[in-house]
Amino acid sequence: MNCSINVEHIPDASEIAEARADMCVVDWAKRAIDTAHHENCGKSVMCRDGITQLAAILGDIVTGKGQPDDLALLKELAEVIATTGGCELAQKAAKDLLESLRRYPEEWDLHCRRKRCTNLICKAYFGVYCAPDKCQGCTACMKVCPVGAISGGPGMICVVDTDKCVRCGKCFEVCPHEARAKFGAVKPKLPEAPVPVGSFSGGAAGGARRSRRRNLG
Amino acid sequence: MEKLRLTVDGQVIEALPGQSVLEAALAADIYIPHICTHPDLPVQANCKLCVVEIEGLDGPVCSCETEARDGMVVRTKSDDLTHRRAVAMEFMLAGHPHDCTGCKSFLKCELQALMQNLGSVHSRLRTIRRTAIGINVDNPIIVREMERCIQCGRCVRACNDLRKVGAIDYGKKGDETYIATPGDLPLADVDCRFCSACVEVCPTGSLTDQLGLFRDDVPREQAIVPCQVECPAHIDIPAYIRAVEEGKPGDAVGIIREKVPFPLVLGYICNHLCETGCKRQALNDPLGIRNLKRYSVDNDTEQAWKEKYLATAPATSKRVAVVGGGPCGLTAAYYLRKKGHEVTVYDKRPELGGPMTSGIPAYRLPIEGVRKEIQLILDTGVKAECGKEIKNVAELKKDYDAVLVSVGVSKGRKLPLPGADLPQVYTAMDVLADSRAEKDMGYLGDTVCVIGSGSVGYDVARSLVRLGKTVNLTCVEQAGKLMADEDDQSEAPEEGVNILPGRSFEAIEGENGKVVGLRCHEVLSSTYDRATGTITEVPVEGSQTVIPCDSVIFATGQHTGLQEYEDFGIAINGRGYPVNDGFKTSVEGIFTAGDAITGISFVIKAIAQGRDVAQEMDRYLGGDGEIDETLVERTRNPEIGKIEGFAKQRRVEQELLPGQARGKSFDNVYRTYSCEEAKCEAGRCLQCDLRRDLQHVRVWTEYASK
Secondary structure (H helix, E strand, C coil), rough: CCCCCCCCCCCCCHHHCCCCCCCHHHHHHHHHHHHHHCCCCCCCCCHHHHHHHHHHHHHHCCCCCCCHHHHHHHHHHHHHHHHCCCCHHHHHHHHHHHHHHCHHHHHHHHHHHCCCCEEEEECHHHHEEEECCCCCCCCCHHHHCCHHHHHHCEEEEEEEEECCCCCHHHHHHHHHCCEEEEEEEEEECCCCEEEEEECEEECCCCCCCCCCCHHHH | CCEEEEECCEEEEEECCCHHHHHHHCCCEEEECCCCCCCCCCCCCCCCCCCCCCCCCCCCCCCCCCCCCCCCECCCCCCCHHHHHHHHHHHHHHHHCCCHHHCCCCCCHHHHHHHHHHCCCCCCCCCCCCCCCEEECEEEEEEEEEHHHCCCCHHHHHHHCCCCCCEEEEECCCCEEECCCCCHHHHHHCCCCCCCCHHHHCCCCCECCCCCCCCCCHHHHHHHHHHHHHCEEEEEHHHHHHHHCCCHHHHHHHHHHCCCCCCHHHHHHCCHHHHHCHHHHHHCCCCCHHEEEEEHHHHHCCCHHHHHHHHCCCCCCCCCCCCECCHHHHHHHHHHHHCCCCCEEEECCCCCCCCCHHHCCCCCCCCCHHHHHHHHHHHHCCCEECCCCCCCCCHHHCCCCCCCCCCCCCCEECCCCCCCCCCCCCEEEHHHHHHHHHCCCCHHEEEEEECCCCHHHHHHHHHHHHCCCEEEECCCCCCCCCCCCCHHHHHHHCCCCCCEEEEEEEEEEEECCCCEEEEEEEEEEEEEECCCEEEEEECCCCCEEECCCCCCCCCCCCCCCCCHHHCCEEEEEECCCCEEEEEEEECCCEEEEEEHHHHHCCCCHHHHHHHHHHHHHHHHHHCCCCCCCCCCCCCCCCCCCCCCCCHHCCCCCEEEEHHHHHHHCCCCCCCCHHHHHHHHHHHCCCCHHHHHCCCCCCCCCCCEEE
């Protein structure tokens, strides 16, 4: 065969044998395809153009730009790639995608049609907020945010600007009070601007409102 | 060899052992779609279009990488295969521009043909925008529009596997793969040999020849070897350059002799139109093609071509007379003799050769070499009647089946100036003939004026300087617009010729019936209107002078002199040229060619005319007109390999003797290449002809079964 590219970077389909709360099967499949895309040597149409095509479609699906026909198209293309010899890299990645599509059709449909990610893994489909009842106003999160999306101050409940936030997850790592959380289609009731710690009574338990569905890509 | 039999779509076909299913099917005129496979390149199984189903095998396989086996049953068409091909095409087209009509390869594109064959369209898939590549015109020969590239890899295999040059390969930027040069450097910097094999095998418009590189008025097969196209005799120039490079100057001469009987003459004095076509000049300087020819002739010790060269066809009992034994007449005589006709050459001069023996000076052309070339023609059995002037060719025709009038333009023309009838006023033809015959030239006096800036004028001036004369070469053309070639213009002043350009001539001054000077004035411009015969000039006020001289020599044009005969036997026009329709004259069986129909021209053109008229005359005499022959078997190695700094190699010039020494001797002014110089220069050749060895890829419409 043409290329001698190592396929061990491509995840094994057994990883998604069971549903897990800490991963998204769409994101997982996308990473498999992206890895193949990154590794490909260009010598076969299936990896060079086929995987590139799959990566483009998956890129759309996880950023809210999925089309209704995309799932059928993905399956059709991936089947051709998976059953065409000559490029193990493309074959293995395509098989991963097919396996994910086969096992979790509802999750794919959710991403593609309803623009949602059950486990809040796909960045376009979740937002980050600070739980007002847990925040102690330590400002640790503000110091690490790379885009300045968090407003607040000492002793103030901080507020994350969803439009600015890039879902990098740094604030999750530094928050000493585990106040950081994700929201999906439904945004909890939060202060619109920083208020002193203890002064916000709406709380996460209060009446929630549906957030406007939007493209957060 | 034992043949295998296999069934393809129900049709039993034969295959050679080792052939792939694809090769066997295509050879049997059964089309299987494919684009990455090329008959001259190793298989890559990259495009996945040639998938077929084979009984007993699980799933489709690429027919290009599947060896044909006896008894194999192959299906090339099924819904699944159609779908697979459609998807593969969609994949490729997703990253390919849609502007087919704006592409240089429109209607010459294999991808476009495949789209029609498979019914593909720019499709439902996501459009892939490539960013790593673009139009790259950083070299003057190969245009790379890589956004049109589908990465079939043919060019990479051509450059690496076939040519062993390694100037291009797959590259990667980010996640994007593309066809790249090492380090993305310009082709010249990665030692590309500019053989253009990559262009030849590219199935799309990604790699194309720079526009204007080739002539579009000749078939492409010929046009891609521009030196050979430009040569009037179409000598196989790349082949003889290759022979020189391989250290076989004798083979080079044989190859040249396949088309012309005067390699030495051409090696010394040809006006080398081939070099004006040479593709290498787009990089830096054209090959020294003429100089390599001279090197070959000067170093051909074996003459291995000789036996075939002298062989003639069985006698036809047809008799041909050739009137005028210059380069055209002798060439025609040689080829007509080769075709088995009995040929007699008549020449009014005492020696055959025309200007080759009586015009072109010794410092440009060694006469002994010319005589040897003429002798070879006589060795084929051509008869010569020298010193015999034919005054009526119709009379001559009575004794012959065909006559060729190749009298050339041997009569000099004088301008109608007052004093032009003085005895010390000569024409260039007379002076050159005397000089060449080493006659005493004392009759010219010490100081001469030569009128005319063409190469004949320079030949006279440079010859007379060598005889110790004071020579003024004067002409109406302005400095920088003289007609002779650049070598003459730069070398003559170094030898001591005074150049006096931009003059209008009033009269030749005489005293007591002897020339004493040439009266002229300077002009800023002068134009001659052929229609009305009037001259319009802008003179320089007060510039009238008399250039003192003992004789005046006109190098201001030549003519046939045929009008001086009472009745030459064929119709002659008002300017003294035979009335002709192509090579035919007014009398059946009498032909004419060479300068006698073209007017004064170059030796190579006269030779080409000689070849052409010989073919026509042979057909007239009942032959097939076929005069091409192979004197040397060729081998072309497609593996040209890498040469460091190839694109930057400069032309090797022949050493020019110092001007002072040149002006005193009739020795040739140049030194022939040394062996090393010749090999070095020959090694610069781009070998454009190797492209012709690459097979044409047939598109689906050219197959019986598609």
